Amino acid sequence: MRTTARDIVSASGTNLASIGYHYGSKDALLTEAFIGLIEEWGAVFQDGLDGQGGSMERFRALWEGVLAQHEKSGPIWAASLEVALGRDEKPELRAMLAASQAEGRRGLIAMLTDTPEDQLDERxxxxxxxxxxxxxxGLMIQWLFDPESASTAEEFTEGMRRAAEAMTRPAGTP
Incomplete structure (x- = not known):
């Protein structure tokens, strides 16, 4: 990440020592902030999904929400990609984000299936x-690469429906 400790101090009005005291390092602070952004981003999509169970309609509603927020979410998506691509440069950052993977996956399952997170197991x-x-x-990268050609929520849902149908057909059936 290209943000410096001085950038953070300037934007927050705090002092340089407070970063080390409260977070241990600039990278730890940025990681916490990044995780917080992802959590806030996910909470935006939870609204409007009530009463749809784990249906295709819920699936589509979630992706419509994600894509409707793409302009606002673009910097978060770009930061995610930057972190992923620079994973070897900052092992501490990588470890902190890796530790949050399970929580993110739990949140996605809860949003897409309407299953309470405490009912999910490791599998x-x-x-x-x-x-x-x-x-x-995948959708995030499609949008970052070329928003005009990225799948719409309707196309994404239809693709999911078709993939599910293809996987449940007997072998050799088109």
Missing amino acids: DVRTLGGFYQALLH
Whole structure:
């Protein structure tokens, strides 16, 4: 990340020593802030999903929300990509973000299936959460690369429906 400790101090009106005292390092502070942004971002989409269960309608509503916020979310998505691409440069940052993966996956499962997070086990998080996380990251990269050609929520949902149908067909059936 290109943000300096002096940038943070200037924007916050605090002093340089407070970063080390409260967070240990600039990277730890930025990581906490980044995780907070992701949590706030996820909370935006929870509204409007009530009463739809784990349906395709809920799936589509979530992606409509994600895409409707793409302009506002773009900097968060770009920061996510920057962190992922620079993972070897900052092992401390990488470790902190890796530790938050399970929480993010739990949140995605809860949003997409209307299942309370406390009812999810490790297998749910690793399998279904990992799947949903891959979908989110793929859509995010499509949008960052070229928003005009990125899938719409309708196309994304239709793709999910078609993939599910194809996986449940008997072998050799088109």
